[in-house]
Amino acid sequence: MKIALRMNMISMKTWMTATFLAVALLSILLLTVVTNHTYGEEIKKNFFGLSNEVAASVNSQMDLYFSHILQSTNSLIRQDNLQTWLSAKGQSSATEDDNISLLMQRYVAFNHPEIIGMFLLSNDGRIVPMGAGFQPTLEPYSHEPWFLIPPAEKVTILPTHITNYPQQTGIPVISLIVPIYSIENVELQGKLVIDLTLSAIAPFFNVQAVGQAGEVMLIANDHVVFHPVKKFQGVDVSQTDLAGVTLPKRGQAEVAQVQGVKSLISVKQSVSTGWDVVLRVPYDQMSGGLQAAQKQILVIVIALIGIIGILVPILTGLFIRPVLHLKHVMQQVALGNWEGRSQTKSGLPEFRQLNYSFNSMVEQLNTLRLQEMNLRLSQKEALIKALQNQINPHFLYNSLDIIKSIAYLEGVPQVEAMAVHLANVYRYTTKAETLNSTVKEELANLADYLAIIHVRFPKHFQSRIYVHEKYYDCEMIRLVLQPIVENAVKYAIEPKGGRGMIAVSAYVENKDLVIEIADNGSGMSDPKVKELNGKLMDLSQNAAQETIPHGSLGLANVHARLVLHYGESYGIKVHSFPERGTIVWVRVPFQRTGS
Incomplete structure (x- = not known):
């Protein structure tokens, strides 16, 4: 309540200034949201293009490198003494083994010094490692991942693993398994295993475009093949800085938190190895344009606030002065001027x-x-x-009482009764204390009126009132039934010289009391009934504005009063049977007195 009072005390100038500021700030907020979204999408698009370039560069260099190794080893595996050793079928001397080992050692020295291990394995289970001091037994090499892989027809590349054999221990290497075929019969005789250190492929991942904070990694089935940080090479992804990060699907780029740093990450598949080239770049590194735009928006916000703070009070003053003048005049009028x-x-x-x-x-x-x-x-x-x-009715009542007394003294009961009934009807009609009445009072007034009509047509006129006593205490407005019955007498009884009957009954329908007034007069044609009900319907819709038509004063008057008092759902409805009679239904709410 106090807050509402304080708000009501704020001047219009303050309201307008605050409104301008709010609109300006909302516009800037919307601009910021749109700018962030637009730049964000552009950043993703640029990063996706960068990831394609990086992946293409890494893939092409790795393909070229592995192809070069395979081409250079082709001359090695075609050496006669190596082919002879493989075809020895379990029979080779120590000298032959030494020669093979020295042959591989010379190959590495002259071609690829990054090779730290080379092993020749025959199909019959013999092995010759590269270098002096080797052990020609299988036991020291049985834990290497390439040991249990049977000779295959195609070259196999194993992802990074840690060596555990006598010559070299604890070094991350990639293994190439090269199948060796016999020159004579082209049969698969064994395999050549080449262990490569990652120093040869490390330059492939030093992409200048990713910046100092960016990283290019090579991952195979959640196993790190290459990582710029050496301690992460050859371990599972869960042991690296990508632990807990859900990598995007291949060919997609997403934003993720890496060690608390908002980063862009993409995954591209290497065609030659099937491994994933993963690129991670800090988001801030790619969003230089967005940061510049945000700074510009901040400058605009400060400038707008200053402009609004200076110009708006001046401009609002031009609008406020006429309003204040009008307010002053309105207060004068409110005070009676x-x-x-x-x-x-x-x-x-x-x-x-x-x-x-x-x-x-x-x-x-x-x-x-x-x-x-x-x-x-x-x-x-x-x-x-x-x-x-009000003085005049007393003269009429006194006159009727005199007539009644004279009729009684002269022994004329009909005149006496006629005077009583006429006095009762007139008293009920002119009674102005209340608008409402009851069904019982309406029927009593109707009985007095019908008694007068019986005096007028003593031989052939008949009337019946079939209304149960349980409806007597139902409320309704005054002077409803007598005008309708009077209308029936005028149009149904009088034309026949008093030969006819009027019956009044009542029943409850849908929580409403329906009073039915029926006569056996000549009735009306269907067009006439339709026209009459149409006029009553129009009167229901415009009861407050319409003037009561003179053609059917009794029905129209009663219907208008019912509609005005109870609503459009209530009033009079007429139905007639040509040459058989007419029925008038009066609908009022079924509400007992005092309820």
């Missing part, structure tokens, strides 16, 4: 129109005020006349 008028304080057409409209409104209100005063005076005069007119 109906002569106050707003003067034009601004050249803007909107304010001129506002002043003109206000002045017109004040003039109209003043006119209505004067009319209301005159109306009240007229009402007082009408009330005085009404009080005076």
Whole structure:
């Protein structure tokens, strides 16, 4: 409540300044969001292009390197003494083994010094390692991953693993398994295993475009083949700085947190090895344009706040002064000064129109005020006349009582009864204390009226009231049934010289009380009934504005009063049978007195 009061005390100038600031800040916020999204997508696009270039470069260099090794080893495996050793079928001397070992050693020295291990294995289980002091037995090499791999028809490349044989221990290497075929019969005789250190392929991953903080890695089935950090080479990904990071699918790039650093990561597959080339670059390194744009937006925000803080109060003052003048005039009018008028304080057409409209409104209100005063005076005069007119019915009642007394003294009971019934009807009709009545009172008034009609048509006129006593205490407005029955007498009974019958009954339908007035007169044609119900329907929709038609005063009057009192769902509905009679239904809410 206190906050609402404080807000109501804030001036319009403050509100307008705050509104301009809020709109400006929201616009800048929207611009920032759009800019971040646009730059973010552009950063991903550029990074994806960079990852394609890096992967293509790494793949081409690795393919070239492995192809060169395989071509150079082709001359080695075609040596006669090596072919002879493989075809010896379990029979080779120590001298032959030494010669093979020295042959491999010379090959490495002259071609690829990055090879730290080379092993010749025959299909019959013999092995010759490279270098002096080798052990021609299988046991020292049985734990190497290439040992249990049977000779294959194609070259196999094993991902990085740690060596564990006598000549070299604890060194990360990549193993090439080269199948060896016999020159004579082209049969698979054995395999040549080449262990390569990662020093030869490390330059392939030193891509200048990724910057100092970027990393290019080679991963095979969650196993690190190459990593710029040597301690991560040859271990599972879970033991590296990528632990806990879900790598994107092949051919995709995503943003991820790596050791608390927001990074862009992409995965591309190597065609030659099937391994994944993984590129990681810090997001900030790729988002130089975004940071510059954010700085520019910050400068714009500061500039806008300054401009709004200076110009908005000046501009709002031009709008506020006419409004304050109009407010002052309105307060004068509210205090009773109906002569106050707003003067034009601004050249803007909107304010001129506002002043003109206000002045017109004040003039109209003043006119209505004067009319209301005159109306009240007229009402007082009408009330005085009404009080005076209340004296006149007493003269009529006294006259009827005199007639009743004379008829009683003269022994004329019909005249006596006629005077009683007429007095009762007139008293009920002119009773103005309350608008509402009950079904019982309405039926009593109707019985007095019908008694008069019976006196008028004593021989052939009949009337019946079939309304159960349980409906007697139902509320309804006054003078509903008697005008409808009077209408039936006029159009159904009188044309036949009093030969006819009027019956009144009641029942409950959908929580409403329906009173039915039926006669056996000549009835009406269907077009006539349709026209009459149409007029009643129009009257229901416009009861407050319509003037009661003169053609059917009784029905229209009753229907209009019912609609105005209860709503459009209530009122009168008429149905007629030509040459057989007419039925009028009166629908009112079924509501007992006092409920």
